[in-house]
Amino acid sequence: GESVGLHLPTLSVQEGDNSIINCAYSNSASDYFIWYKQESGKGPQFIIDIRSNMDKRQGQRVTVLLNKTVKHLSLQIAATQPGDSAVYFCATGFQKLVFGTGTRLLVSP
Amino acid sequence: GAGVSQSPRYKVAKRGQDVALRCDPISGHVSLFWYQQALGQGPEFLTYFQNEAQLDKSGLPSDRFFAERPEGSVSTLKIQRTQQEDSAVYLCASSSRGYGEQFFGPGTRLTVL
Known part of the structure; x- marks a missing residue:
C-alpha cells in the first residue's frame, strides 16, 4: 500500500533560521x-x-x-x-489521505 | 466563520462500554472524513462520506466501529464494546469537494480504561 515517511522525528532550529522538513513517499502514482501543521491539542x-x-x-x-x-517532498x-x-x-491521497509519522519542529529564541 | 467542531473533546470509557463521537462539519461541506490518531503517530483514515453516502469504510478496524451521516451534515462515529487499543484521538475533517484540502476539527481524545 501507499506510505509516506518523514526523515527526522525532531528538528531544532533557531528563530530566524530557515527550516527544511523532508518526506519520502512510496507510490510513484x-x-x-x-x-x-499540528499544534498540541489541536x-x-x-x-x-x-x-x-x-x-x-x-x-x-x-x-x-x-x-x-x-519520490521526495520537502517543506x-x-x-x-x-x-x-x-x-x-x-x-498524500485524493480523498483518503495517508499521513507520515510527523516531524516535530522546535524553534528556540 | 465556524470550523469543524467535535464533541465531546475528551471521553473516558470503561472497557466494554459503547461510545458515540460527534462531528459537525463546516456548513455546506459535502465530504466528511474520520481519522484515528494514536499517540506520536500521524492520523490514519477510517471512513469517508459524500453527503449521506458512506463511500469508503476501508479503514474501520473492526465491525465494532460504525459511522453514520444520515442527513448529510452531522456525523457520528460509534464504537461498541470499547477496548484499550481503541484509545486514541479521533479526528473529523470536512471538505467542500471530494478531494483536496481537508479541514480538521480539534479531535476527541478517547481513553479506554
Whole structure:
C-alpha cells in the first residue's frame, strides 16, 4: 500500500533560521500532496499543497518542493518563528489521505 | 466563520462500554472524513462520506466501529464494546469537494480504561 515517511522525528532550529522538513513517499502514482501543521491539542491545519504536475509551489513564508524522480517532498519555512513550533505532517491521497509519522519542529529564541 | 467542531473533546470509557463521537462539519461541506490518531503517530483514515453516502469504510478496524451521516451534515462515529487499543484521538475533517484540502476539527481524545 501507499506510505509516506518523514526523515527526522525532531528538528531544532533557531528563530530566524530557515527550516527544511523532508518526506519520502512510496507510490510513484501519487498525484497530490499536502503539508499539515499540528499544534498540541489541536487538529491538523492545512499549510500548502502541490499536485504532481508541479515541482514547486510557494505560499506565505513556505515553499513545497516535489521531486518525483526520487519520490521526495520537502517543506521549507523561511525565517522560522516560535509560533512555527509544532508537528508537521506530509500526506498524500485524493480523498483518503495517508499521513507520515510527523516531524516535530522546535524553534528556540 | 465556524470550523469543524467535535464533541465531546475528551471521553473516558470503561472497557466494554459503547461510545458515540460527534462531528459537525463546516456548513455546506459535502465530504466528511474520520481519522484515528494514536499517540506520536500521524492520523490514519477510517471512513469517508459524500453527503449521506458512506463511500469508503476501508479503514474501520473492526465491525465494532460504525459511522453514520444520515442527513448529510452531522456525523457520528460509534464504537461498541470499547477496548484499550481503541484509545486514541479521533479526528473529523470536512471538505467542500471530494478531494483536496481537508479541514480538521480539534479531535476527541478517547481513553479506554
